[in-house]
Amino acid sequence: xxxxxxxxxxxxxxxxxxxxxxxxxxxxxxxxxxxxxxxxxxxxxxxxxxxxxxxxxxxxxxxxxxxxxxxxxxxxxxxxxxxxxxxxxxxxxxxxxxxxxxxxxxxxxxxxxxxxxxxxxxxxxxxxxxxxxxxxxxxxxxxxxxxxxxxxxxxxxxxxxxxxxxxxxxxxxxxxxxxxxxxxxxxxxxxxxxxxxxxxxxxxxxxxxxxxxxxxxxxxxxxxxxxxxxxxxxxxxxxxxxxxxxxxxxxxxxxxxxxxxxxxxxx
Numbered sequence: 585x586x587x588x589x590x591x592x593x594x595x596x597x598x599x600x601x602x603x604x605x606x607x608x609x610x611x612x613x614x615x616x617x618x619x620x621x622x623x624x625x626x627x628x629x630x631x632x633x634x635x636x637x638x639x640x641x642x643x644x645x646x647x648x649x650x651x652x653x654x655x656x657x658x659x660x661x662x663x664x665x666x667x668x669x670x671x672x673x674x675x676x677x678x679x680x681x682x683x684x685x686x687x688x689x690x691x692x693x694x695x696x697x698x699x700x701x702x703x704x705x706x707x708x709x710x711x712x713x714x715x716x717x718x719x720x721x722x723x724x725x726x727x728x729x730x731x732x733x734x735x736x737x738x739x740x741x742x743x744x745x746x747x748x749x750x751x752x753x754x755x756x757x758x759x760x761x762x763x764x765x766x767x768x769x770x771x772x773x774x775x776x777x778x779x780x781x782x783x784x785x786x787x788x789x790x791x792x793x794x795x796x797x798x799x800x801x802x803x804x805x806x807x808x809x810x811x812x813x814x815x816x817x818x819x820x821x822x823x824x825x826x827x828x829x830x831x832x833x834x835x836x837x838x839x840x841x842x843x844x845x846x847x848x849x850x851x
Contacts, residue, residue, distance in 0.1 A: 638757050642664050642845055643843060644661045644842065645659075645823075647838060649676070650835070657676055657840075659675060660674045662749065669688060669689070672689075673686050677707065682706045688701075698715075698743050700714065701714065713726075713727055713772065717743075723737050733773050735774065741768045743769065752821045779803040781801055782799075785799070791838070792849060795818060797816050808831075809829065810829040812828075820844055824838070
């Protein structure tokens with residue numbers, strides 16, 4: 585492939601790579617909804633009933649994703665730093681385009697308290713986005729297309745990545761079925777609310793073996809858009825599979841490797 589052709593191809597792939605990011609960071613908001621649904625209307629009150637809350641464990645996970653003929657391997661990692669602060673990273677690349685993102689947060693009981701989120705396109709995709717949280721403030725600072733926005737903040741507002749770890753934290757402490765719920769995410773120029781519903785239990789075949797999962801679906805205003813997520817209770821509620829359909833084109837992701845606290849999951 586000639587250099588000019590490579591550049592043209594990469595520019596054409598910006599949309600599917602961006603959508604892959606949405607699936608694993610935005611559309612994957614189904615994960616948090618799953619957590620809150622299982623925590624029930626009481627949410628954190630139910631978790632607080634536990635005398636010794638279960639902490640998040642560090643993990644690594646790899647996902648194979650496909651979109652419009654493009655295949656991309658995503659690597660995710662959650663680290664616990666010596667100061668008790670967590671760092672969650674996620675990223676992938678194809679040829680000379682890709683992305684990486686990072687969320688920093690701490691945990692207080694059953695509540696995740698976000699500090700920052702950064703998305704950085706790599707190669708030909710040089711876009712950068714940030715969300716900065718300040719404890720005690722009533723606004724969130726969000727960087728989008730080189731402009732900062734002040735967004736309204738509540739103690740349940742999260743970013744595109746930290747929401748997923750709030751899901752794991754709540755489900756680990758109280759995996760009790762509850763109601764569907766609306767969640768709040770600060771992203772780009774506005775605060776978004778997502779409604780997620782619990783579809784049911786499903787057994788999936790994965791590269792790591794067969795596993796029982798919980799299936800959740802995000803409700804979109806446009807009925808032609810669909811976002812589904814499957815998570816595995818036996819694997820500490822790690823995301824196993826996602827499928828996002830837009831304009832009739834599916835974007836799929838499947839777990840291919842993972843370890844939790846240094847121990848491999850699956851076979």
